[in-house]
Structure formats: C-alpha cells, structure tokens
Amino acid sequence: MRKTSKLSEVAKIAGVSPITASRAIRGVGYVSESARARIMEAAAQLNYTPDMLARRMRGDKSNLIGVFVNNYGSLVLHEVTRAISAEARARGYDILLFNAERFDSPARAGTVDMLSKLCDGLLLVMPNGADGYLDVLEQHGMPCVLVHYDARTVQLPVVALENRNGARLAVEHLLALGHRRIAFMAGTSHTGQSDEREKGYKDALRAAGIRADASLVVGGAFNQAAGNAAARQLLELRRPPTAIFAANDEMAYGAIDAIHSRGLKVPADISVIGFDDIPLSSHVFPPLTTMRQPLAELAARAVGDVVTLAQGGTVAPVKTAFPMELVIRQSTGPVLARTAGEK
Amino acid sequence: MRKTSKLSEVAKIAGVSPITASRAIRGVGYVSESARARIMEAAAQLNYTPDMLARRMRGDKSNLIGVFVNNYGSLVLHEVTRAISAEARARGYDILLFNAERFDSPARAGTVDMLSKLCDGLLLVMPNGADGYLDVLEQHGMPCVLVHYDARTVQLPVVALENRNGARLAVEHLLALGHRRIAFMAGTSHTGQSDEREKGYKDALRAAGIRADASLVVGGAFNQAAGNAAARQLLELRRPPTAIFAANDEMAYGAIDAIHSRGLKVPADISVIGFDDIPLSSHVFPPLTTMRQPLAELAARAVGDVVTLAQGGTVAPVKTAFPMELVIRQSTGPVLARTAGEK
DNA sequence: ATGAAAGCGCTAACAG
DNA sequence: CTGTTAGCGCTTTCAT
Numbered sequence: 145m146r147k148t149s150k151l152s153e154v155a156k157i158a159g160v161s162p163i164t165a166s167r168a169i170r171g172v173g174y175v176s177e178s179a180r181a182r183i184m185e186a187a188a189q190l191n192y193t194p195d196m197l198a199r200r201m202r203g204d205k206s207n208l209i210g211v212f213v214n215n216y217g218s219l220v221l222h223e224v225t226r227a228i229s230a231e232a233r234a235r236g237y238d239i240l241l242f243n244a245e246r247f248d249s250p251a252r253a254g255t256v257d258m259l260s261k262l263c264d265g266l267l268l269v270m271p272n273g274a275d276g277y278l279d280v281l282e283q284h285g286m287p288c289v290l291v292h293y294d295a296r297t298v299q300l301p302v303v304a305l306e307n308r309n310g311a312r313l314a315v316e317h318l319l320a321l322g323h324r325r326i327a328f329m330a331g332t333s334h335t336g337q338s339d340e341r342e343k344g345y346k347d348a349l350r351a352a353g354i355r356a357d358a359s360l361v362v363g364g365a366f367n368q369a370a371g372n373a374a375a376r377q378l379l380e381l382r383r384p385p386t387a388i389f390a391a392n393d394e395m396a397y398g399a400i401d402a403i404h405s406r407g408l409k410v411p412a413d414i415s416v417i418g419f420d421d422i423p424l425s426s427h428v429f430p431p432l433t434t435m436r437q438p439l440a441e442l443a444a445r446a447v448g449d450v451v452t453l454a455q456g457g458t459v460a461p462v463k464t465a466f467p468m469e470l471v472i473r474q475s476t477g478p479v480l481a482r483t484a485g486e487k
Numbered sequence: 488m489r490k491t492s493k494l495s496e497v498a499k500i501a502g503v504s505p506i507t508a509s510r511a512i513r514g515v516g517y518v519s520e521s522a523r524a525r526i527m528e529a530a531a532q533l534n535y536t537p538d539m540l541a542r543r544m545r546g547d548k549s550n551l552i553g554v555f556v557n558n559y560g561s562l563v564l565h566e567v568t569r570a571i572s573a574e575a576r577a578r579g580y581d582i583l584l585f586n587a588e589r590f591d592s593p594a595r596a597g598t599v600d601m602l603s604k605l606c607d608g609l610l611l612v613m614p615n616g617a618d619g620y621l622d623v624l625e626q627h628g629m630p631c632v633l634v635h636y637d638a639r640t641v642q643l644p645v646v647a648l649e650n651r652n653g654a655r656l657a658v659e660h661l662l663a664l665g666h667r668r669i670a671f672m673a674g675t676s677h678t679g680q681s682d683e684r685e686k687g688y689k690d691a692l693r694a695a696g697i698r699a700d701a702s703l704v705v706g707g708a709f710n711q712a713a714g715n716a717a718a719r720q721l722l723e724l725r726r727p728p729t730a731i732f733a734a735n736d737e738m739a740y741g742a743i744d745a746i747h748s749r750g751l752k753v754p755a756d757i758s759v760i761g762f763d764d765i766p767l768s769s770h771v772f773p774p775l776t777t778m779r780q781p782l783a784e785l786a787a788r789a790v791g792d793v794v795t796l797a798q799g800g801t802v803a804p805v806k807t808a809f810p811m812e813l814v815i816r817q818s819t820g821p822v823l824a825r826t827a828g829e830k
Numbered sequence: 831a832t833g834a835a836a837g838c839g840c841t842a843a844c845a846g
Numbered sequence: 847c848t849g850t851t852a853g854c855g856c857t858t859t860c861a862t
Contacts, residue, residue, distance in 0.1 A: 148600070148627075150855060161833050166857060174831045196601035197544055198855035201838050208598065217569045226560045229586050238598055239559075241584035243572050255551065255581055257491070258539035262605075280534075284491075368766075397770050423711075427740050429772025493839060504849050509841060517847050541839035544854050 149190040157186035209237045210263035216243040220420045227443035247277035260286050265450035272334040287453030291446045295336030302463040303446040307337050310435045310468030311344025314417050317470055318387045319352050322479040327385035329374045329395050331366035338391045371398025379406055386479045393418035393425050393434055411477035421471055431473035438466050492533040500529035552580045553606035559586040563763045570786035590620035603629050608793035615677040630796030634789045638679030645806040646789040650680050653778045653811030654687025657760050660813055661730045662695050665822040670728035672717045672738050674709035681734045703728055714741025722749055729822045736761035736768050754820035764814055774816035781809050
C-alpha cells in the first residue's frame, strides 16, 4: 500500500517546519504570503490530505455521527437509518453505520469504543435493552441519543414512538369493524417496543370488555418468516381470530402470505393490520392498513438532539414519544356475519 | 465527557510500566504471574479498553471492512449491504457503512481517507463511475473491491451482475409472450448498470427483428417515483407499449402503480418485468416477474476478495459477473389479441 | 512570522 | 522478566 503523504513531507518541500505548514493548510495563525504559496503548492503536488485519525486522536471534531444498529436487515430499520442519514447530511454531518448484534461483547468492545471516540455523537437505533453497553454510555457522557427504544429507563435522551397508544388505536380500528376475536403477533422484546404494543393491544381489548385469550398472542421476531409461522399457528386454532394485529408491517406481510396460502382472503376472511407504515405497505396485496410513524420528524429530532449534544449543548435525558396515525388501506374490513355470529 | 481509562493508569495501579501492562493485556511476551495478575486486576477495576484508534495509528489491523455506498435508501442496496454484512460477520469482520453521494468532494476527502486508513479493506457498493475517488483508490493500493459496478474499467477487482445478458433474458421472456412493443425504463447511469441493461434490451429486440423506438426508452432514476413518472409518460404515448422492462424492481413497483391508477390491469393490459428480485417482489401485487441476482454468492465473493486482499493475498483486478435467473411470477402474461393485432 | 518542545495512547525494538 | 527510547501524524503551548 502506497504510503499517503504527510505533513512533514509537504513542509520539507516547502522549506518550512511542519507546524508552519500545518498553519498554512488550516488557515490559522500567521504565515507569510510567500511561505503559504510554497506550502500550498507542495501540498497540491503531493496530493496531501490531513490524517484525520491523527487529528482525532488529539481530540478534534470529526463531523461524523455514528449510527449503531443491531439486526441490520429489517426494513423499518432501513427506513429509519435512511431518514437519519438524510437529516444528518442536511446538517453537514456524515453517517457511520455500525452493525453489531450486541455492543457489549468483549470482542466488539474495542471497536465500539473506538467508534465512539471517532464520532462526535452516537445514535443507537433499536438498541437491545439488555445490552450492557447502554450503561457504559450512560456514565460515559458521550453525546448519545437512543432511537426507537422503549425498554428500561436510561439516563439518555430517547426518541421513540407512542407504541402503546398507537397499538391501542390499531386495535380500536379492528374493534370498530366489529372484530372481537383479535390476535396479536409480537416481535422480539429487545427494544421494549413489542411489549409496549402488546400493552396497547390489551388496553383496547379491556376497554371493550373483551377477555384476553393467551392463545391469541403469538410471534417472536419482527420479520416475515415469524409472521408467517405465527399466522399458521393462529389458523390452526379451534377458533381462529377474525383479525390480526401484527407488531410490525413485515410480520403482517408474512401473515397475509400464510392466510392466502390457506386459501383464505384478506380482509374477507381475516383482517390484518400492521405497524410502522413502511413505504412498501401500500404496494403489497392487499395494500396494508397500518399505523404510520412520523419518520422525518423523528429523524429530525434524533439528529437534532445528538448534534446539539455534540456541539456542547444540553438535551434532557427524557423520552420523547411521537404519535402514530392510522392509515386505512385494504387489509382490514368488517367482520363477516358468519364469523361474528360464531361467537 | 468522562475520560476513558488508559494503559498508563492501569500500569500505575499495578505498579509496572505501561509496556508491561500492554504485554500482559495482549498476552504476548513474558510477564510474571504476579505482575500479570495485578495488571488484569487493575484493568478490570478501571474498566480498561485499549484505544484502537491509537493502535490503528501505529498500523495495526482493525478487523473492520468499510462499505462505502451512495444513494443510501434504495432497497437493492439495502439487500446487498445486508448480505455483505452477514458474510463479513461470518468471517469475523465487522462492517462500517459510510454513506456519501460522492467520495471525491473535498469536504469528504478527509473522512474518506481516514476511513480507508481505519478499515482493513474497502467495499464500494454501486459506486459512481465518474467519481474521482476510484482513481485514487486504484493507485493507492488499498485492499478494495467494487460491487455492482459496470462502468469504465478500473484496475480493481469488481463483483458484478451479468447485466447485459440478464436484461436480454428478461426481454426474451416478454418476446416469448408475444410482446413486440416493449419499453425500457432506465435508472441512473452512475454505476453503468442501467446502461448495460439497456444494451441487453436492445440486443434482444434486434435479435427479434424489432426496430428500436426511442420513445419507448424512458426513466432516469432507480426508484419508485421515477418508475411511476416514466410509466405515465409511456401510457400517454399514442401507441403505448404492451410490456415494460424496468431496470430494477423498485421502478417496476412505481410503474405498476401508475398503470393501476389509470384503471388498467397488470398483466392483462400491460406486462411488467423487473430486475434484481428483492424479497418484496413476491409480495407486491401482482407478484413481480423479475430477474434474480445471486445475492449470497455475490456477497460471499466480494467479502472473500477483500479479506484475501486485506490479509496480504492477491486478487486479480478483473470483473466477475454473476448470472441472473428469470423468476416468473404474475406481472407478465401473453399479449392480448386486441393489442397484438393493433400492430 | 516561525519554530521547538511536548503529548494524544499505544507498542516494537532494544537494552537491562 | 521488565523498563527505556522512540515514533505513528498532527497540533497546542510557549518561545524567538
């Protein structure tokens, strides 16, 4: 690997000391016109670029925001990071996305540590509440904001969704359509979001005077495969649900697949509602009724907060929850007379 | 920000010199049992983590692969990076994803440079052929592999798709269904992929003895919005096409939308075929006929190549193109008698 | 207007 | 077995 040119080389060619060259290149302090000219000339000739690694080691800014994610691959995550990326760049920051299942594994500790040194601020997207790294960060004082997190309280600003309330709204929509036997498909409980959504589901049922039926709560992961499996399980019940509330859109897709492959129709036989409203939900068949999250506002807030922190400002370590909006498309419909009567 | 503990502190507590502490912690060289115990004890107590930045500045490995992308946001890109990420982690590397429109902007140069110093190897996914950074990399000697690139030749290994051939196959499928008036929706020409696909489209038409009609080549970006706009444009033609070949799946989704919103049906009125076969293409309506890329193999090869390079091995600077496979679903069908007769 | 010294945190090479 | 010296590339004092 060809060595990249360094400041001392530039300085030598220009016939000055490294520090003078440094000043000229950064444009600070006094440098005579002639010296400056020679230095710039030499730098151009050598194609010199300052070594940010070295600068950073001395504590300078990097203009980089680190985005830490786990389970890279989910579509919501993709949408969230995309929004964050757009927002960050609009503010003059670049994004460094780091993917790790957990951040507290000893093998990863060094990397994580280095990245947090490298970046001016950190955004943890959908972090695992059980991850010990959260505690490290909490004490560390590093500018850091949690995004899409709804688990145990940490002393860090959190930008999240009104998961519980949004879920209640979703189920109320189903209730309003006459459904009484409503299933919930849960994701993982890593971030706490699924748990909150489940609470909202139960809130709505309780308010409607419907007793919870444990066999109607299924699932286990936020992806299509899990949604598919969970739906199959529901369909095999002696009394299957007439409607399914999936903890996210991707699970809903999987559920719809399972229903179709049983020869049943959505929403004629079973209604399905998702959560997140990722862009593709209006393209699947049938177009998915779901709860929309205000992605842009959320990203703007998250990035705004880290940037404030990174620039020495203060942000209270509290959770800001954004409201969800019901988007009615075609995967939900009134409960059929025959099924409704069955109850 | 609380300073993180450093080696010298550990050493002081353990009553040894920094270098001895270093040896004990890395497990190299001779350290007496008693000293080692005291050092580990102190390190644990201080929660010491080595500063990889400092290590890296001395030229050590980081076990990180940098993935540089532009236009972060596209779903194909997401799938590709996801596959790369999985593959890299399976080999013990972590991924650092860096998003920038271009890598040669002066403002970004420092960051780009730093990242390439930081990472053991680089993967440029869908790079812009016009980006001057490619030339820098070419000379630089940094372990680096291009992924999904089909533009001007550079002296770097490239892992790509059989774009031209795959496109030909796609159009031949349409031809076999009786279509004669076939449109092509192009993406951007940044990576050269769209251009190659267009060549394949023309190859197939020519082989079938159909004269190219410039009004049937539309588009301009690899996303839904562009696909939508392009399809509207096609539908307004005096003689609209009976089939559309979109340069990627996302454009195809947009096209299908446009067709539906005109009150037409896919494939009854117009057939649509995509390119890439991202997972969602089997869930949209109608399920999309498309060309599948061997994602896992591709990622395995790309990661395998950088890792080889990073470990001092050699990889020839040539392009490896992976074949595409036709996946027939329900968005393509035989041309209708009335339309076919029209010609 | 310019430079020398010192240090960021770590470790290879070379003494003890 | 352990410590000293030196240096990665840069920049902030503090001179001159």
